Amino acid sequence: MTTTELYIGAEVLRKEDPELVTGQANFIDNHVLPxxxxxxxxxxxxxxxxxxxxxxxxxxxxxGVVGVYTAADxxxxxxxxxxxxxxxxxxPVHYPLTKDRIRFNxxxxxxxxxxxxxxxxxxxxxxxxxxxxxxAVTTMEAAMADDAPLxxxxxxxNITVHWSHGGAGDQGIFDTAPVVxxxxxxxxxxxxxxxxxxxxxxxxxxxxxxxxxxxxxxIPHIAKVTLSGVCGIPEEKLRVIAPxxxxxxxxxxxxxxxxxxxxxxxxxxxRPVKWIEERSENYxxxxxxxxxxxxxxxxxxxxxxxxxxxxxxxxDLGAYYQLLTPGIPELGGWVYMGPYAPExxxxxxxxxxxxxxxxxxxxxxxxxEATYVLERLVDAYARKIGKDxxxxxxxxxxxxxxxxxxxICGLNVDSGNYxxxxxxxxELADYQQFRKEQQSRRDGSxxxxxxxxxxxxxxxxxxxxxxxxxxxRYAAGGWDAATIRCLPTGKVVVATGTSPHGQGHETTWSQxxxxxxxxxxxxxxxxxxxxxxxxxxxxxYGSRSLSVGGVALHxxxxxxxxxxxxxxxxxxxxxxxDLEYADNAFRVKGAPDKARxxxxxxxxxxxxxDLPAGTEPNLDATAVYDPPNFTWPSxxxxxxxxxxxQTGATDILxxxxxxxxxxxxxxxxxxxxxxxGVAQGIAEALYEEAIYDExxxxxxxxxxxxxxPGATEIPNMTLDRTVTPSTTNPLGVKGIGEAGTIASPPAVxxxxxxxxxxxxxxDVGKPxxxxxxxxxxxxxxxxxx
Amino acid sequence: MTHVAVxxxxxxxxxxxEPRTLLVYFLRETLGLTGTNVGCDTSSxxxxxxxxxxxxxxxxxxxxxxxxxxxxxxxxxxxxxxxxHPLQEAFHRNHGLQCGYCTPGxxxxxxxYLKENPTPTEEDVRESLEGNLCRCTxxxxxxxxxxxxxxxxxxxxx
Numbered sequence: 001m002t003t004t005e006l007y008i009g010a011e012v013l014r015k016e017d018p019e020l021v022t023g024q025a026n027f028i029d030n031h032v033l034p035x036x037x038x039x040x041x042x043x044x045x046x047x048x049x050x051x052x053x054x055x056x057x058x059x060x061x062x063x064g065v066v067g068v069y070t071a072a073d074x075x076x077x078x079x080x081x082x083x084x085x086x087x088x089x090x091x092p093v094h095y096p097l098t099k100d101r102i103r104f105n106x107x108x109x110x111x112x113x114x115x116x117x118x119x120x121x122x123x124x125x126x127x128x129x130x131x132x133x134x135x136a137v138t139t140m141e142a143a144m145a146d147d148a149p150l151x152x153x154x155x156x157x158n159i160t161v162h163w164s165h166g167g168a169g170d171q172g173i174f175d176t177a178p179v180v181x182x183x184x185x186x187x188x189x190x191x192x193x194x195x196x197x198x199x200x201x202x203x204x205x206x207x208x209x210x211x212x213x214x215x216x217x218x219i220p221h222i223a224k225v226t227l228s229g230v231c232g233i234p235e236e237k238l239r240v241i242a243p244x245x246x247x248x249x250x251x252x253x254x255x256x257x258x259x260x261x262x263x264x265x266x267x268x269x270x271r272p273v274k275w276i277e278e279r280s281e282n283y284x285x286x287x288x289x290x291x292x293x294x295x296x297x298x299x300x301x302x303x304x305x306x307x308x309x310x311x312x313x314x315x316d317l318g319a320y321y322q323l324l325t326p327g328i329p330e331l332g333g334w335v336y337m338g339p340y341a342p343e344x345x346x347x348x349x350x351x352x353x354x355x356x357x358x359x360x361x362x363x364x365x366x367x368x369e370a371t372y373v374l375e376r377l378v379d380a381y382a383r384k385i386g387k388d389x390x391x392x393x394x395x396x397x398x399x400x401x402x403x404x405x406x407x408i409c410g411l412n413v414d415s416g417n418y419x420x421x422x423x424x425x426x427e428l429a430d431y432q433q434f435r436k437e438q439q440s441r442r443d444g445s446x447x448x449x450x451x452x453x454x455x456x457x458x459x460x461x462x463x464x465x466x467x468x469x470x471x472x473r474y475a476a477g478g479w480d481a482a483t484i485r486c487l488p489t490g491k492v493v494v495a496t497g498t499s500p501h502g503q504g505h506e507t508t509w510s511q512x513x514x515x516x517x518x519x520x521x522x523x524x525x526x527x528x529x530x531x532x533x534x535x536x537x538x539x540x541y542g543s544r545s546l547s548v549g550g551v552a553l554h555x556x557x558x559x560x561x562x563x564x565x566x567x568x569x570x571x572x573x574x575x576x577x578d579l580e581y582a583d584n585a586f587r588v589k590g591a592p593d594k595a596r597x598x599x600x601x602x603x604x605x606x607x608x609x610d611l612p613a614g615t616e617p618n619l620d621a622t623a624v625y626d627p628p629n630f631t632w633p634s635x636x637x638x639x640x641x642x643x644x645x646q647t648g649a650t651d652i653l654x655x656x657x658x659x660x661x662x663x664x665x666x667x668x669x670x671x672x673x674x675x676x677g678v679a680q681g682i683a684e685a686l687y688e689e690a691i692y693d694e695x696x697x698x699x700x701x702x703x704x705x706x707x708x709p710g711a712t713e714i715p716n717m718t719l720d721r722t723v724t725p726s727t728t729n730p731l732g733v734k735g736i737g738e739a740g741t742i743a744s745p746p747a748v749x750x751x752x753x754x755x756x757x758x759x760x761x762x763d764v765g766k767p768x769x770x771x772x773x774x775x776x777x778x779x780x781x782x783x784x785x
Numbered sequence: 786m787t788h789v790a791v792x793x794x795x796x797x798x799x800x801x802x803e804p805r806t807l808l809v810y811f812l813r814e815t816l817g818l819t820g821t822n823v824g825c826d827t828s829s830x831x832x833x834x835x836x837x838x839x840x841x842x843x844x845x846x847x848x849x850x851x852x853x854x855x856x857x858x859x860x861x862x863x864x865x866x867x868x869x870h871p872l873q874e875a876f877h878r879n880h881g882l883q884c885g886y887c888t889p890g891x892x893x894x895x896x897x898y899l900k901e902n903p904t905p906t907e908e909d910v911r912e913s914l915e916g917n918l919c920r921c922t923x924x925x926x927x928x929x930x931x932x933x934x935x936x937x938x939x940x941x942x943x
Contacts, residue, residue: 013877020885021873023820023860027886030819117810118803195824195832195920196886246822246886247920279825502884502921668880672922676883679923703829703918711914711924716907740923 047696064119106284136696169344177299196246245501250361289362291316308344332366375746451755461735490599497537518584543735648774677740831917881930883921
């Protein structure tokens with residue numbers, strides 16, 4: 001069936017923008033209901049403590065207070081954790097309000113509801129907890145010590161999970177190879193910092209047992225099914241709505257205590273209950289990302305051939321599991337081979353509980369962690385054998401393939417062609433020119449040295465084939481759904497199971513459907529994020545929306561076209577075989593003026609005056625698409641830096657990203673995703689780090705201490721693409737939401753190390769702050785600054 | 786309670802508020818002007834940027850009482866007579882926003898800055914955004930949007 005592509009591939013301006021640039025958007029804090037109460041959480045200022053008693057009496061008597069509740073006062077179950085990745089994983093119980101133990105800065109012991117925001121916050125400050133403080137452990141090393149205090153005593157250990165990928169190939173190679181490189185890398189905790197904090201509003205009609213939850217989330221569908229269980233609300237009586245959501249980056253890919261509490265308190269009080277997170281709360285009570293260390297081994301030849309890769313990881317899980325916590329390092333476990341083709345491979349990790357905020361997905365979720373250590377290790381190898389890091393990568397690339405091929409990690413990679421992106425990136429970065437400049441500055445012992453860092457990556461998106469998720473012990477499937485309804489006036493309503501929060505699905509989905517049905521994007525309205533309006537869906541995370549939810553559109557349109565063809569044949573009095581779809585209409589072969597467009601057929605199907613026998617009125621369809629495989633974007637990022645060897649300060653001179661996300665629907669949106677992803681990766685490489693003091697308090701506890709880069713810290717980026725269509729889906733799309741964050745941290749750190757490697761520096765730590773770089777140079781020189 | 790009288794988007798508005806009421810909550814909750822967003826509690830992110838007597842301020846940093854007798858302009862009044870401001874047009878044209886949460890603050894900060902410096906360089910624009918954080922765009926298209934708007938605004942005047 002031929003489709004004329006007018007909009008796919010075009011830079012269609014976003015349909016989402018008008019309300020967002022005029023202040024008419026509908027973020028969660030704009031929601032107000034009659035009789036609405038405000039909720040505030042009581043988070044005592046302790047890191048690890050036994051709770052002896054909680055005194056709510058003073059708070060209860062304060063102005064406007066409607067109720068103060070502890071765990072004992074509310075009927076609410078444990079929060080959902082849906083990815084028990086091994087049979088013997090130890091799973092801590094995690095209640096919305098902790099019962100007898102505070103285990104991290106963000107643990108709440110009580111919740112207040114009051115008439116106003118201020119009254120709720122005032123009262124929360126007047127709830128006191130009598131506690132016995134306990135020794136706290138906020139580093140993995142401390143938590144793993146034999147005599148470490150236990151975060152959850154009933155589990156018997158802070159090490160709660162050990163997941164091994166199992167090896168492939170000759171494991172002896174790590175001892176016998178002519179070149180063996182061993183490195184240890186640490187990636188600190190990161191705080192996602194969506195600019196909109198979390199928030200929710202719960203409302204109930206008690207007589208009907210019906211509940212609505214508006215919540216700033218990436219996952220209204222998953223929230224509905226899980227909160228139904230937590231709160232004891234029959235699933236069909238719970239409606240979850242994600243309104244306009246101000247960024248997520250994984251931190252809103254979760255089901256949180258406050259959502260459950262707002263629901264049960266709306267039942268308890270009979271009034272709507274609203275909670276808006278303060279930024280200071282966000283730093284402790286919303287999930288963190290990363291927080292991992294790796295021992296890495298590369299076995300290779302002196303000529304530059306990588307023979308084996310081995311990674312042993314320890315992951316900081318925090319004080320509890322949130323929705324996916326130990327699944328995040330496992331997700332990385334499938335990409336440690338990168339775009340290369342080693343014969344031998346090993347990956348395993350241990351998950352460790354600490355007295356810190358739970359970790360969970362943060363943009364890239366496991367894949368940035370893996371890509372960082374792999375790409376750092378490849379650079380270390382290139383340095384050791386004295387080869388150009390670009391050429392070492394090139395000689396190890398998996399050869400091009402356009403038939404799905406099993407990687408050494410065990411999953412099928414859909415397609416790949418890695419060298420063109422490397423070539424293009426080297427060209428855009430003026431690689432040889434900068435190498436010459438670098439040599440000249442080294443020869444001149446300049447204070448400001450040049451460094452060039454590469455990162456050649458692959459990642460996996462399209463999470464995920466449901467049968468694979470099942471095999472990996474994930475509780476849900478990875479399909480998604482779309483409903484397309486053709487209206488009699490020629491307009492189209494699309495309801496998608498994905499839930500965008502900045503990615504522009506309304507625009508991109510409209511482009512796909514406009515081309516498929518022969519209408520314009522302006523003829524289409526896309527509905528999302530409301531469990532009562534859309535088909536059952538699986539939401540937005542893991543760069544899955546286009547490669548799963550977007551592909552569901554394709555299959556829904558196939559159904560629509562099949563029915564439309566039947567009606568067209570009937571109206572044109574020909575057999576269906578005599579029709580072809582061309583130039584946005586079903587046309588009689590040989591007589592193309594005899595034609596019916598989809599909007600014309602939608603009207604016929606609606607008035608239903610003359611439909612062929614057995615054809616139902618209306619032109620609409622729902623498709624549920626379960627991807628047969630993941631999709632695997634790839635690319636090359638190159639960062640060129642100038643490092644001041646006296647101060648340790650790094651300036652980025654050039655940043656080049658050549659990504660391959662398969663077929664591109666909207667290049668403008670794709671580039672925007674890369675810009676934002678790279679910026680977050682640069683932030684990770686140079687600025688951001690969650691720091692706890694010795695007693696376990698988060699010292700980077702606000703935007704004044706945690707360094708989110710501004711416009712002067714992030715450089716302009718030079719972007720380009722190669723296009724290797726995915727073989728997984730008929731659109732050929734792969735996904736682009738996380739690529740920038742996956743590829744960029746090692747490119748930046750490799751560049752910083754490269755700038756000072758001639759001084760003997762092999763690592764600078766992450767983030768590469770001026771102090772760290774300065775210390776690394778001093779240490780390499782034997783302590784003399 | 787404190788009595789506050791402020792000209793907001795050209796209309797006199799007054800109310801009795803708690804003395805501790807921040808300007809941003811006066812705008813959002815007392816007046817229902819929810820276009821101005823709150824992103825932090827440390828005056829770091831700039832999402833709440835509005836104009837006070839024509840100059841950009843972070844409305845979470847001021848008490849409503851401090852705006853008494855003064856003129857406030859919010860994102861709701863950036864477009865005039867149904868026509869988008871050149872900055873709003875430029876942000877749309879250049880994909881200068883993704884989730885859009887920081888966008889009202891970015892637009893108000895940029896509107897104030899372009900009045901000060903109608904022909905900025907890229908570096909000028911980046912420095913002018915020092916007080917506004919965006920987590921989605923990497924700033925590249927925000928900067929491009931503001932330069933584009935500066936061009937169309939100076940072109941319109943010429």
